[in-house]
Amino acid sequence: MDRPRVVPVRHLLRYPVAEPGGVSSMLPAWVAWANRQGTDTAWVDPPSAAGEPAPVWIRRYAARLAHLSGPVLAHAHHPWAALAWTAAWGTGPAVLTVHGVTDLGAGAALLLREAAAGAGVVTVPSRALAARLATWGIRARMLPNAYDTRRFVPLPEALPWPPLRLVVVARLVPEKGVDTALEAAARLEAAGRTVRLDIVGDGPLRPQLEGLGRRLGLGGRVRFHGFSPRPEQWLCRAHILLLPSRAEAFGNVIVEAGACGVPAVASRTGGIPEQVQDGITGLLVPPDNPDALAAAVLRLAADRRAWEGMRRAARRQALRFDLDVVLPRWQDLYRSLGASVSAGGQAP
Numbered sequence: 001m002d003r004p005r006v007v008p009v010r011h012l013l014r015y016p017v018a019e020p021g022g023v024s025s026m027l028p029a030w031v032a033w034a035n036r037q038g039t040d041t042a043w044v045d046p047p048s049a050a051g052e053p054a055p056v057w058i059r060r061y062a063a064r065l066a067h068l069s070g071p072v073l074a075h076a077h078h079p080w081a082a083l084a085w086t087a088a089w090g091t092g093p094a095v096l097t098v099h100g101v102t103d104l105g106a107g108a109a110l111l112l113r114e115a116a117a118g119a120g121v122v123t124v125p126s127r128a129l130a131a132r133l134a135t136w137g138i139r140a141r142m143l144p145n146a147y148d149t150r151r152f153v154p155l156p157e158a159l160p161w162p163p164l165r166l167v168v169v170a171r172l173v174p175e176k177g178v179d180t181a182l183e184a185a186a187r188l189e190a191a192g193r194t195v196r197l198d199i200v201g202d203g204p205l206r207p208q209l210e211g212l213g214r215r216l217g218l219g220g221r222v223r224f225h226g227f228s229p230r231p232e233q234w235l236c237r238a239h240i241l242l243l244p245s246r247a248e249a250f251g252n253v254i255v256e257a258g259a260c261g262v263p264a265v266a267s268r269t270g271g272i273p274e275q276v277q278d279g280i281t282g283l284l285v286p287p288d289n290p291d292a293l294a295a296a297v298l299r300l301a302a303d304r305r306a307w308e309g310m311r312r313a314a315r316r317q318a319l320r321f322d323l324d325v326v327l328p329r330w331q332d333l334y335r336s337l338g339a340s341v342s343a344g345g346q347a348p
């Protein structure tokens with residue numbers, strides 16, 4: 001017996017796909033995969049988010065969403081997007097995925113309770129985030145993110161070292177801990193290692209971080225590349241990924257680096273330990289500790305055999321999050337929920 005088809009799916013976002021962000025980086029491949037399976041799938045770009053208060057942004061996005069016609073299944077990837085859908089249609093989205101809480105501010109719990117109340121189901125990408133939401137009385141189902149691992153292909157042979165090629169791919173905001181990566185690079189240089197650190201990403205801290213790199217004497221050994229929609233050109237040419245986050249719900253870049261065969265040295269915080277198996281696919285260190293970060297990098301650099309083993313294991317781990325593995329589970333969820341809006345714009 002054939003399974004029922006999935007009704008058209010519309011992904012609702014906080015930031016336009018063209019702007020930096022973890023959801024933006026994975027969603028185009030997700031949408032393309034679903035369309036290849038015969039499911040009418042698209043995203044609805046929101047208005048630019050620069051500096052607008054939530055009520056104004058929600059009202060503007062709701063006006064855009066009100067033009068959709070059904071049957072449509074709405075999958076919101078941010079509580080603001082969920083509230084915009086509710087404002088447009090008078091009912092919550094079928095799915096609300098909470099990708100993190102650090103950008104929600106002091107009122108995160110209240111905002112999430114309001115957004116989750118109308119959603120058919122709330123999902124999160126990690127057990128750590130599910131536990132965090134549970135403390136606020138929100139029950140969430142864990143479904144992982146999905147990636148086009150074919151984009152992230154290991155080089156046929158690892159690049160020689162020195163120099164030791166390190167990479168950070170992150171928004172340049174306080175919670176990503178990029179300052180810790182710079183401090184660690186300086187300690188590696190002081191220990192006699194020749195380092196090249198590529199920082200891929202942009203954000204409000206970029207001027208301060210560039211200044212820190214100069215003060216630490218890193219000079220041309222650290223390079224700020226800004227945001228790139230194709231981070232694999234740096235990830236797949238690195239020896240080690242650094243992710244010294246102070247808070248992290250999942251850590252998309254860990255999967256992307258792992259698909260390139262690049263192990264991570266990352267903070268033991270949030271959902272990161274669910275992606276990095278300490279001593280197997282990478283190493284975990286305390287956040288805000290450049291000495292520990294540098295020591296972990298030195299440990300890998302001193303044991304090429306261990307690094308090679310982690311490289312292979314990181315690739316195997318990343319393939320568990322491939323589109324073909326994860327997205328059938330999302331399709332099954334969509335089938336079970338039906339449409340958020342039926343023809344004529346009425347809630348089903």
